[in-house]
Every structure is written in C-alpha cells, then in structure tokens.
Amino acid sequence: MNYAKSTQNEINKYLNAVRKNMQHAPEEEIDEVIMHLQEQIDVAVEESGDASNESDHIKRILSTMSHPESFATSSDQKSKGMQWGVVALLTAIVSWAFNLGAVPHFSLAAVVWILLIAIAAVAAVTGRKTAVGKVAIAILILEAVSFPVIHGLNMETKEAKETKETKETKQSTELSEAAVEENRADLTKLQGKWTCYRNNQRWVKEIVGDKETFAIFVDGEAVYGHTHTVKLSKRGSVCIYATSAGQITIGKRKGEAMKPFSFIYKLNGDSLIESLGFLDKASNLSDKTQIVTWKRSTAGSLADREQEPEPKGSIVLWRVGSPHRGDTPPELVPEYLQDLADKQGYAVTVRSFAAKDFHKVFWAAAEKNAEPDILHIDNGGILGDRRRNYIMQTDLGNFTGISAKENIRKSLINTRGLGGWYVLVSTSRNHAKARTLVDREPEPELPASAQEGIPELAPNEKAAVSQLCIDAFTDSITGDDSIIKAMADDFDSLPVRLWADRVDGVKVKKVKAYGVFGTDRLALGLVTATVDKPRKDDRMAQLGQTTTLFIFRREHEGEWKLIATRGVGGWEPWIWDMLKDLGNAKPQEQEAVTIETPKLLSPADGARRPRSPRPDIEWVGGGDDAVKYVVEAQWGSRGTDQWYLSNFDVFSENAIMQGENGVIKMGAPFGAGAQPHRWRVWAIGPNGETELSQWRRIDFSN
Amino acid sequence: MSQWITQLRKGIIEYAILLLLDAEENYALNLVRRLNEYPSLQVSESTVYPILARLKKESKLSLRVVSSSEGPPRRYLSLSGKGREQLKQMKLTLEGINRSIADIENSHQETK
Numbered sequence: 183m184n185y186a187k188s189t190q191n192e193i194n195k196y197l198n199a200v201r202k203n204m205q206h207a208p209e210e211e212i213d214e215v216i217m218h219l220q221e222q223i224d225v226a227v228e229e230s231g232d233a234s235n236e237s238d239h240i241k242r243i244l245s246t247m248s249h250p251e252s253f254a255t256s257s258d259q260k261s262k263g264m265q266w267g268v269v270a271l272l273t274a275i276v277s278w279a280f281n282l283g284a285v286p287h288f289s290l291a292a293v294v295w296i297l298l299i300a301i302a303a304v305a306a307v308t309g310r311k312t313a314v315g316k317v318a319i320a321i322l323i324l325e326a327v328s329f330p331v332i333h334g335l336n337m338e339t340k341e342a343k344e345t346k347e348t349k350e351t352k353q354s355t356e357l358s359e360a361a362v363e364e365n366r367a368d369l370t371k372l373q374g375k376w377t378c379y380r381n382n383q384r385w386v387k388e389i390v391g392d393k394e395t396f397a398i399f400v401d402g403e404a405v406y407g408h409t410h411t412v413k414l415s416k417r418g419s420v421c422i423y424a425t426s427a428g429q430i431t432i433g434k435r436k437g438e439a440m441k442p443f444s445f446i447y448k449l450n451g452d453s454l455i456e457s458l459g460f461l462d463k464a465s466n467l468s469d470k471t472q473i474v475t476w477k478r479s480t481a482g483s484l485a486d487r488e489q490e491p492e493p494k495g496s497i498v499l500w501r502v503g504s505p506h507r508g509d510t511p512p513e514l515v516p517e518y519l520q521d522l523a524d525k526q527g528y529a530v531t532v533r534s535f536a537a538k539d540f541h542k543v544f545w546a547a548a549e550k551n552a553e554p555d556i557l558h559i560d561n562g563g564i565l566g567d568r569r570r571n572y573i574m575q576t577d578l579g580n581f582t583g584i585s586a587k588e589n590i591r592k593s594l595i596n597t598r599g600l601g602g603w604y605v606l607v608s609t610s611r612n613h614a615k616a617r618t619l620v621d622r623e624p625e626p627e628l629p630a631s632a633q634e635g636i637p638e639l640a641p642n643e644k645a646a647v648s649q650l651c652i653d654a655f656t657d658s659i660t661g662d663d664s665i666i667k668a669m670a671d672d673f674d675s676l677p678v679r680l681w682a683d684r685v686d687g688v689k690v691k692k693v694k695a696y697g698v699f700g701t702d703r704l705a706l707g708l709v710t711a712t713v714d715k716p717r718k719d720d721r722m723a724q725l726g727q728t729t730t731l732f733i734f735r736r737e738h739e740g741e742w743k744l745i746a747t748r749g750v751g752g753w754e755p756w757i758w759d760m761l762k763d764l765g766n767a768k769p770q771e772q773e774a775v776t777i778e779t780p781k782l783l784s785p786a787d788g789a790r791r792p793r794s795p796r797p798d799i800e801w802v803g804g805g806d807d808a809v810k811y812v813v814e815a816q817w818g819s820r821g822t823d824q825w826y827l828s829n830f831d832v833f834s835e836n837a838i839m840q841g842e843n844g845v846i847k848m849g850a851p852f853g854a855g856a857q858p859h860r861w862r863v864w865a866i867g868p869n870g871e872t873e874l875s876q877w878r879r880i881d882f883s884n
Numbered sequence: 885m886s887q888w889i890t891q892l893r894k895g896i897i898e899y900a901i902l903l904l905l906d907a908e909e910n911y912a913l914n915l916v917r918r919l920n921e922y923p924s925l926q927v928s929e930s931t932v933y934p935i936l937a938r939l940k941k942e943s944k945l946s947l948r949v950v951s952s953s954e955g956p957p958r959r960y961l962s963l964s965g966k967g968r969e970q971l972k973q974m975k976l977t978l979e980g981i982n983r984s985i986a987d988i989e990n991s992h993q994e995t996k
Contacts, residue, residue, distance in 0.1 A: 207934065214937035218912035221959055222929060225913055248930035255934070756951035832951050851950065 186601040188237040188517040192244065193223055199250035207255055215253065222247065238511070239560075266309030270318030273302035274325070281325050281332060299325070365414040368421065368449055372412075376454055376476040379513070379533050386479070394425070397432060407432030408440055414447075423447040423456065452478035475513075496529040497612050497619075500544075500554035505537040505563045505574055505581040516558070518601045522619045537564060541582040548590060548609070555616035557594075557605040565594065565605065568720050592717065598726030606725065620726045624694045624710040636699045636761050637870075643702060648695035650742055651707035651732045658730070658747075659690050659713060671735065671743035675862075675877070677816050678824050685721075689714040697757075701764050704870030705734045705742065706757060708750070731757060735872040738774070745874065746814060748828045759832040763809055764870050775807040780863040780875040783845065793856060793882035796849040801875065803844070804865030810834060812864040815852030825860060856882050893925070898935050899978065900925055902944075902963065902971040909948065909962035912936055936961065944970055 185193065197216050204212045226243045254262070277298040279285050302322055309315030375388045383405075387396040389412065397407040410428030414421065428440030446457040459471035499519070503509040515523070515530045523530045533554075535543060547553045559565070563574030566583015574581040585591040595606040597620045606616050639647060650669060657665035667673050693711035700706055710729045717723040731750050734742040750757065780803035791797040804811060811833045816825040831851040841847060852859060859882060863875045897919070904910060904918055916932050919925045939945045944967035948960040963971065 204934070207937075208941065210941050211934065211937035214940055215933040217959060218933045218936065219929065221911065221957075222913045225958075248928040252928065252930035253934065756957065759951050830951075 185240070186237070186516075186518050189240045192237045192240045193220070196244045196247070196250065200253045203250050203252075203254040206261075219247070237517075263309045263312045263315065266305045267312035267314035267316075267318065268309075270302050270305035270309055271314045271321070273298050273305065274318045274321040277302055278321060278325055281329060361416045364416060368414050369412070371449055372414075372454070375479040377479040378474055378476045379535075380474070380510075385474070385476075387476070395431075404432050406430075410440060410442075421447050421449070422461070454478075495612065495615075496531045497523060497556065497616050498554040498610070499530050499532045499556045499558060501532060501534045501558040502540050502564050503534070503536045504561050505576045505578060506561065508536060508538065508578045510534050510536045511558075516602060519556075519558075519604070519619065522600075522622070526615070526618055528615055528619075537561070537581055538578070540564060541584045541586065544584045545587060545590065548587075548593075551609070551611065553593075553607050553610050555607060555610040555612045556619075557607065559603050559605065562603075565722075595723045595725050598713075598724065598728055600726065605722075608723075617725065621691065621712055621714065622727075623692050624712065624727055633699070633758075635763070636758050637701050637764055639698065639700050639702070639705060643705070644698050647700070647705045647707050647734060647742060648698050650734065650744070651695045651698065651709045651730075652693055654732050654744060654747070655693065655709040655711060655730050656690050659684070659711075660688055666744065669734075669742070669744045671745045671874075675874075676744070676747060677826050677828050685715050685718045687716045699758070699761055700734075701761075701870030703735060703738075704761070704764070704866065704872050706761060707732050707734075708757075733760075735870070745872070746828055746830070748830075756830065756832055760810065760812060760830070760866070761870075763834065764866065764868060774869070775867050775871060776805065777808055777865050777867040777871045777873045778803045778805040779873040780804055780811075780865045782861075782863065782875050782878045785878070785880055787878045788881065790881040790883055792884050793853040794884060796851075796853060797880070798847050799850045799861065800845055800847045801863050802846065803863075803875070804846075804873070805844075807867050808865040809868050810864075810866040811846070812866065813851055813861060814864065815850075815859055815861040817852075817854040818858045818860065820857060829854075850880070853882055856884050858882075893927075894931075897925065897927055897931060898939075899971075899974050901932065901935060901939075902967060902974065905945070905961060905963045906968065906971055909960045911958045911960050915961075939967065942966070 197219060200219060201212055201216060204215065207215075223240070223243060226246075227240070276285075277295060280291065280295040280298065285291065299322070302318060306315050306318040306322060310319065369389075369392065372389045373391075375386065378385045384399040385396070386399065387394055389395075392412050393409060394412050395407070395409045397404050399405065408428055408430045410425040413424045413426065415424065416422065422444055423446070424442065424444035425440075426442045428442065430436055430438045430440060444461045446460055448455045454476040456474045456476070457471070458474060499515060501511040501513070503511055511534045513532050513534045515532050520530060544553060557564075561574075563576070563581050563583060566572030566574070566585040568585075572583040572586035574583065585594065589609075593607050593609045595608055597604045597606060600620060604620075606613065606620065610616065638644075653665050654669060657663065663673075666676070670676060691712040691714060693709060695707055695709050698705065698707035708729055708731055710727055712727050713724065715724040729750050731748055732744060733746040735745050736742045780801045783800040783802060785791055785797060785799070799813070813831045813833070815829050815831075816827060818825045829852055833848075850861070852861060858879055860877045860879045862877045865873045865875075900919060900922075901915060904915055910918070912933060913929070915936070916927065916929050919927050919932065936945065940947065940961070944964055945961045946964045948962070949957055950960055951957045
C-alpha cells in the first residue's frame with residue numbers, strides 16, 4: 183500500500199526496532215517476519231476503514247501490535263539480561279566504594295552515590311535472572327544493611343565535622359540562591375499575555391508581576407475568569423507553578439475564593455507547557471490531569487477581550503477530531519500539507535477542535551468571515567449527510583454536520599491528492615492560496631523498484647500509448663464517450679464508474695501520462711491530472727489530483743485497443759505484476775505463441791452464491807504457454823445493467839494449481855458486497871499476447 | 885509453574901500452526917487470529933511470525949502471493965511435503981507422549 187512519507191516513517195521506525203531486536207536471527211527469517219508485519223499493518227489499515235493515511239492513525243495501529251522487544255530471541259534476551267547484570271554488578275561495586283569512603287570526597291559525591299545505587303538497583307532487577315544480576319542484588323542488600331553500621335562508627339573529629347557542616351551550609355545557600363535567581367528569570371519570561379485553544383474554547387491569561395488574570399472565551403464571550411498570585415519554585419529540575427489568593431472574577435461562581443493549587447510547568451521560548459492535576463487538583467478547571475500548551479500572544483491587553491486575529495495572509499487550517507473517539511487532534515500541520523505550503527512560501531496556522539458542537543464554532547466563524555481556509559477531518563459526520571438530516575449519531579451523542587446550513591454546504595470543496603480528508607471553504611479569506619496547494623502540477627513518481635523487470639515499449643509506441651491514455655482520460659471526464667468507444671476493444675466491458683458522474687463545467691487541468699510500459703502486445707499507462715469539478719445536486723464540488731490506469735492490447739502490428747481501466751491511488755505494485763515476467767521486451771525476436779481463450783466453467787452464469795466463505799471459480803484455457811492469469815471482476819447494483827470499477831487479481835502460472843485437463847480452480851478473489859458481480863479471466867502469453875474470456879455473472883447473497 | 889506452561893506452549897504453538905495450515909492455506913495475521921480463538925493457545929504475532937519464518941526457511945512452508953486491488957496483497961502460506969512430514973512426526977510423538985502419560989496416571993490410580 184502507499185502511505186504518506188510521515189506514515190511510512192512511523193512504520194519503518196517500528197519495523198527497524200523489530201529488526202534490531204532480532205539481530206541474532208538469520209537474515210532470511212528476519213525479512214520474513216518483517217514482511218508478515220508489513221502485511222499485518224496493511225490489513226489493519228484496510229480493515230479499520232480509515233483512509234486518512236495519517237501517521238497518528240498508524241501510531242494507534244502500531245500500539246496494538248507486539249512490542250518490538252518481544253521479537254528478541256531468547257539468546258538475545260539472555261545476552262541483554264547478562265549485559266544488565268554486568269552493569270548492576272559494576273555499579274554496585276563502585277557504590278560500595280562510596281559507602282566505605284574509598285572514593286575521595288567531592289562536591290556532588292552524595293548525588294553521584296545515590297545515582298549509582300539507583301542505576302545498580304534498576305539494572306539488577308532487569309538482569310535478575312542472571313548470576314551476575316543476583317550477585318549485584320546481594321551486594322546492594324548488604325550495602326543497605328551495612329550503611330548505618332559503617333556510618334554510625336565513622337566518628338568524625340569535632341573540628342572536621344564543623345568544617346564539613348560549614349561547607350555544606352555554604353553549598354546549600356549557593357544552590358538556593360541559584361534556584362531563586364532561576365525562578366525570578368522564569369517569572370520575567372512569563373510576563374505578558376498567553377493564549378491556547380481547547381475544543382471550542384479560547385483560553386487567555388496575562389501575567390503582570392506576580393499576578394495572573396485568566397479567562398475562557400467561547401464564541402468571543404468570556405464565560406469564566408479568575409485572578410491569583412503566582413509563585414514559582416523548583417524541586418530538583420522540576421519547575422513548580424503555585425497559585426494563592428485566587429478569586430473567580432467571571433462566570434456563575436464570580437466572587438468565590440479559590441483554593442490554592444500548583445502544577446508542573448516548562449517554559450520553552452514562546453511556549454509554556456503546564457501539567458495540571460499531577461501535584462494537586464486544579465479544582466476550578468478540571469479534576470483530570472491534563473497538559474495545556476500556551477503560546478505567547480502578541481495581541482493587546484486582556485482588557486480588550488477581542489477575538490485575536492489570525493496572522494495576516496496565513497492559510498488557516500482547522501483540524502477536527504472524531505465523533506466516535508471524542509478526541510482533539512494535535513495542533514500540528516500535517517507534514518505533507520506543510521511541505522506543500524513551504525514550497526509556495528505560505529504560512530499555515532492550525533487550530534484543533536473536538537467534534538462535539540463543532541458546527542456551532544464553524545457557523546459562528548463563518549458569520550464573521552473567519553471560517554478556515556482548509557478543514558481537516560477524518561469522518562464525514564463533521565460535514566453531514568442530507569439523507570440523515572445532517573445528524574450523525576455515535577456512542578458519544580448526536581453531531582450536527584456543518585452542511586446543515588445551505589450557504590456552508592455550497593461553500594465546501596472536497597479535495598483529492600493531499601493524503602487525507604481535506605475540505606476547502608470557497609468563502610474563506612485565503613481561499614485562493616489554499617487552492618494552489620491542491621490545484622498544482624502533477625508530480626507522479628514511479629519508484630525505480632517498480633520498473634525492475636518491466637518491459638519497456640519502443641519510444642514511438644510509448645508516445646502513442648501515452649497519447650491514447652490522455653485522450654481516454656479527458657474523454658472520460660469532459661467528453662461524450664466517442665473517443666473511448668473508438669479505441670475500446672469492447673466498450674460494454676469497461677466499467678461506467680469513470681464517466682458516470684460527469685458534471686457540466688468540469689475542467690481537466692495539468693494532465694500527464696506516466697508509467698507507460700509493456701510489450702508490443704500489452705501496454706499499461708497511468709494518467710494523473712488535476713480535475714476541477716463544480717458542485718452538482720448534493721455532490722460536493724471537487725478539486726484535486728486523480729489517477730487512472732488504462733490497459734491496452736493489440737494483435738500483431740494492429741491497433742491498440744483499450745481493454746480495461748480503473749481509477750487508482752497512484753503507483754500500486756499489482757499493476758506491474760501484470761507485466762512482470764513477460765518476454766524480454768524484444769518480442770520480435772521470440773517465437774510467437776498461441777494463447778487459448780480461457781473458458782469459464784463454474785459457477786454457472788447468473789449463479790447465486792454466498793460471499794462468505796468465498797465460492798470457488800473454475801476455468802480452463804490459456805494453454806501451456808500462458809505465463810499469467812488475471813481475474814477481472816466488476817460489481818453492479820441490483821436492478822441495473824451497469825457495472826462499476828474493475829478489480830484485477832494477478833496470478834503467475836506457477837502460483838496456481840492446475841488440475842486435470844488444465845482446469846484451474848481457486849477461491850473467488852473478489853466480492854465487494856451482497857450484490858451482483860461479473861468476472862472474466864485473461865490469459866497472458868510470454869510476449870503479452872492476451873486472450874479474454876466471456877463475462878460471467880455471480881450474485882452474492884451475503 | 886509459569887515457566888513450564890511457557891515452554892509447553894512454545895512447542896505446541898508450532899504444532900497448532902502446522903495443523904491449521906494442513907487444513908487450509910492461510911496468511912500470517914489470520915493464523916494469529918485463528919490461534920487466539922482458543923483460550924489456551926493465545927499468542928501474539930511476535931511468537932507466531934518467527935516460527936513461520938523459521939519453518940519457511942526450513943522449506944516446510946510454501947508461499948503464494950495473491951495481489952488484490954481491494955486491499956494489500958496477501959502472502960498465503962501452506963504446508964510443503966517437508967512440512968507435512970514434520971506434522972506427521974509431531975503427531976506420532978504427541979500420541980506417544982499422551983499414551984505414556986495415560987499409562988502412568990492409570991497405574992497411579994490402580995496403586996491407590
């Protein structure tokens with residue numbers, strides 16, 4: 183499957199970790215395990231039905247899979263255990279040296295000693311199954327038991343003790359002075375206004391001196407506020423933000439005093455991260471632990487209480503969580519979109535929302551012409567479906583789609599080719615900029631690995647097939663079928679999906695044929711183009727890149743005839759499986775062979791069968807010279823004679839079992855739903871000679 | 885006790901995998917799912933995949949890659965002649981062990 187770069191990186195990270203843990207296994211076995219894991223990931227993505235192809239989605243899938251360390255062989259585990267045991271033993275011995283006073287005293291000796299004991303303890307527990315680990319544990323227990331004995335007997339002279347105490351006091355004073363200085367520096371950095379967005383709320387706080395004023399805004403209205411005094415401190419390297427003298431200033435509890443509370447914070451340039459609820463409850467906000475990330479605000483004082491304007495000219499991206507999970511996506515611009523914006527030199531500002539009541543936020547923003555330029559969603563319920571009255575029901579409740587308002591509905595443009603579900607808003611302030619991210623030159627990439635072992639067409643043939651592909655594509659979007667009919671081997675065998683929803687005013691822009699390969703008998707080509715399709719009835723307007731595969735065959739020196747086509751996600755390995763192993767791209771030097779037309783045996787035409795378990799299909803034909811078989815299947819709808827979207831399954835001659843008299847039998851590799859399907863078999867010879875069987879219909883009952 | 889169970893399961897899982905593949909060809913993930921249908925044989929992919937990789941390296945499994953335009957290609961595994969031979973040997977060994985254990989238990993009952 184094809185994944186976005188960031189997603190593939192996540193997968194590679196996991197697979198590399200597995201590989202590392204299996205390092206002592208034979209290379210061949212490791213490769214096999216990796217292939218099974220890759221297959222498992224692909225299947226999980228397919229089964230989840232989530233086509234967003236996002237790295238977050240993959241992370242969730244990976245988190246359900248075995249931890250990479252669990253792939254370590256037992257010898258690896260033993261060797262790791264031994265390593266930990268050795269570490270434990272060494273650190274335990276050195277800590278004993280500290281215990282006995284054998285190490286000369288230095289300023290942070292106590293810290294180093296405690297650290298050594300901690301490392302030794304952790305390592306000893308980890309390596310407890312090894313002999314050295316057990317010895318380390320024994321040493322540590324002895325050290326703990328002997329500590330009071332040794333140090334009780336270690337009488338210091340009065341003078342020495344006084345000198346030591348003076349030294350320690352001095353060090354402590356130096357340390358506390360340094361901490362106070364750091365706290366003061368942090369408070370200086372905190373001065374000013376900070377903002378963050380939580381679901382549909384905007385949080386704002388302003389720190390002046392040691393006073394903090396906090397407020398929550400919803401739709402521009404202040405719904406809650408408080409003030410309190412701030413005191414910063416440090417425990418070790420942990421920064422503590424403590425509040426006192428708090429009072430609620432806005433909302434139902436206005437005038438009430440607040441209990442003091444404290445939390446951990448981290449100040450990083452213009453970001454302030456607060457970990458609430460870990461030290462004690464921030465009862466005025468929430469009982470739950472939560473991380474709040476603030477950004478330094480450049481807007482005016484809190485007293486203004488105006489909606490903060492977006493940075494001028496920046497493309498505004500809103501990300502919305504799932505109505506099933508109730509999550510709020512991270513406020514990050516997805517990598518692929520960021521790359522596209524960077525290429526154009528545009529900045530992108532991102533805000534995230536939970537799905538609950540998102541429609542209100544969107545509608546309120548649209549009234550002020552502050553709607554986002556791009557909406558990133560992973561569930562269509564956010565937009566809404568007319569057939570369901572624009573209401574989606576999940577375990578978390580009802581969700582109203584933003585399309586429930588007609589003006590909003592008309593402003594939405596679905597996009598293609600951005601690696602996720604992105605919707606443009608035609609009325610937004612920076613719509614023209616946002617469009618350029620989608621309406622761009624096709625950049626098809628065919629990996630070198632895809633081209634290995636694939637026969638190349640002669641240059642003039644390649645040019646001819648490329649032009650046929652472009653003509654067929656353009657006709658399928660904007661034409662009247664006349665061009666496709668002229669080049670079709672059998673027009674009725676082509677799926678209607680490609681041109682079923684032609685729309686007046688649709689434009690094909692920036693069209694490009696690539697990946698045109700084959701022999702002089704069988705050729706495949708991909709066309710990628712930007713299509714700008716206006717809204718029609720209830721179908722959203724669409725803008726973006728789409729890719730279509732066209733497959734041609736021809737008799738010796740005859741005309742190329744279009745035999746099959748389908749929309750694809752781009753380069754997909756199965757496409758080239760059809761061509762692999764065919765001749766050596768020099769058919770004229772090879773003996774011509776005769777491929778027999780496959781004859782379908784069962785199920786009978788029009789048979790009704792369950793889809794699960796899959797019924798067997800049988801055919802005979804192709805002859806001894808057939809090197810590939812393709813099972814092509816299309817699905818239809820009951821009551822119509824229309825057939826949609828071909829699926830192709832490619833089999834090598836040696837991958838399928840031939841029975842007596844050349845009968846080939848296999849489980850039907852197709853079945854989109856409980857509906858009619860039709861299927862046929864292609865037999866392909868070594869030079870690309872292609873013979874097609876008749877179609878047979880099968881009606882799936884479940 | 886838990887170590888004994890772990891060791892016993894390790895050997896049995898390989899036998900169960902061969903049994904499942906003897907019944908029908910299957911792909912790796914589905915094998916994990918099939919095994920997990922049995923409470924005593926619950927395993928993760930980190931146990932099953934290395935066993936499959938080793939069996940394949942030992943030429944006890946055959947591989948058939950089935951491409952699909954509906955989803956990712958599936959790598960279907962089935963038993964080779966060598967695999968069937970191993971399964972037969974394992975069956976015989978297990979039957980022998982079962983018989984011996986039953987004999988011991990019976991003689992123990994008689995002496996009670």
